Amino acid sequence: MKSAVEELRRADHIVVLTGAGMSVESGIAPFRGEDGLWSEFDPQEMASVTGFSKHPERCWQLFRLQIEECFGAKPHEGYEALVEMEDHGLEAVITQNVDGLHQKAGSKKVLELHGTLNELVCDSCGNRKDTEEMVGEILDGEIPYCECEAVMRPDVVLFGEPLPQNTLNEAWSAVEDTSLIISIGTSSVVQPAASLPLTAKRSGSTIMEVNVEPTQLTPRADHFLEGKAGEILPELVERLKDF
Numbered sequence: 305m306k307s308a309v310e311e312l313r314r315a316d317h318i319v320v321l322t323g324a325g326m327s328v329e330s331g332i333a334p335f336r337g338e339d340g341l342w343s344e345f346d347p348q349e350m351a352s353v354t355g356f357s358k359h360p361e362r363c364w365q366l367f368r369l370q371i372e373e374c375f376g377a378k379p380h381e382g383y384e385a386l387v388e389m390e391d392h393g394l395e396a397v398i399t400q401n402v403d404g405l406h407q408k409a410g411s412k413k414v415l416e417l418h419g420t421l422n423e424l425v426c427d428s429c430g431n432r433k434d435t436e437e438m439v440g441e442i443l444d445g446e447i448p449y450c451e452c453e454a455v456m457r458p459d460v461v462l463f464g465e466p467l468p469q470n471t472l473n474e475a476w477s478a479v480e481d482t483s484l485i486i487s488i489g490t491s492s493v494v495q496p497a498a499s500l501p502l503t504a505k506r507s508g509s510t511i512m513e514v515n516v517e518p519t520q521l522t523p524r525a526d527h528f529l530e531g532k533a534g535e536i537l538p539e540l541v542e543r544l545k546d547f
């Protein structure tokens with residue numbers, strides 16, 4: 305912990321990468337793992353481009369569940385700590401999560417690699433809406449329709465779709481310029497997020513990892529802090545302030 309705090313203090317450019325583990329601590333169900341959503345829902349049926357075009361109402365069962373969770377969730381103290389870390393060199397949060405909790409906590413620069421549940425998009429005409437505008441109807445079991453009469457969907461990346469290119473470009477350039485990358489609650493198996501810390505390291509950055517268990521990244525990390533993000537991040541920031 306002490307050397308991690310010193311590392312943070314030395315770093316003038318910090319980038320954070322967050323994965324499902326961060327959201328799990330705020331009560332959001334992960335996709336992977338034993339109790340993950342994919343043990344209950346078939347991703348090809350429920351969250352793919354072809355699944356959505358064939359039977360959007362079935363996909364909306366999953367989207368509704370996710371929207372309900374994300375609108376009911378509160379960012380834990382780890383999120384607040386990342387907001388405070390902006391005063392100490394944190395420049396961007398790159399996230400694989402679609403729940404918008406970083407923005408809810410107040411983080412200024414958030415790059416959402418897999419899109420967001422907070423916006424709806426129409427694949428037919430490109431129309432967009434804030435999910436909040438229709439959240440009441442959605443949670444009552446309705447499916448949101450666009451003015452053009454097509455079914456809208458959350459602006460999340462479905463299976464069979466590429467990641468948003470602009471966001472991805474911003475993420476790559478952020479990690480190339482950083483002096484420290486902190487990987488938090490990510491299993492480090494899903495690409496391209498798994499490559500981001502290694503790219504940062506090749507450009508001279510240090511890797512810090514915060515996770516409840518070791519991952520594939522751990523052997524390459526310079527600092528591994530084992531435990532919950534909601535406990536470790538506030539402690540890091542508190543100690544940083546004491547310096």
Ligand SMILES: [Zn+2]
Nearest residue numbers: 426429450452
């Ligand atoms: Zn439309």
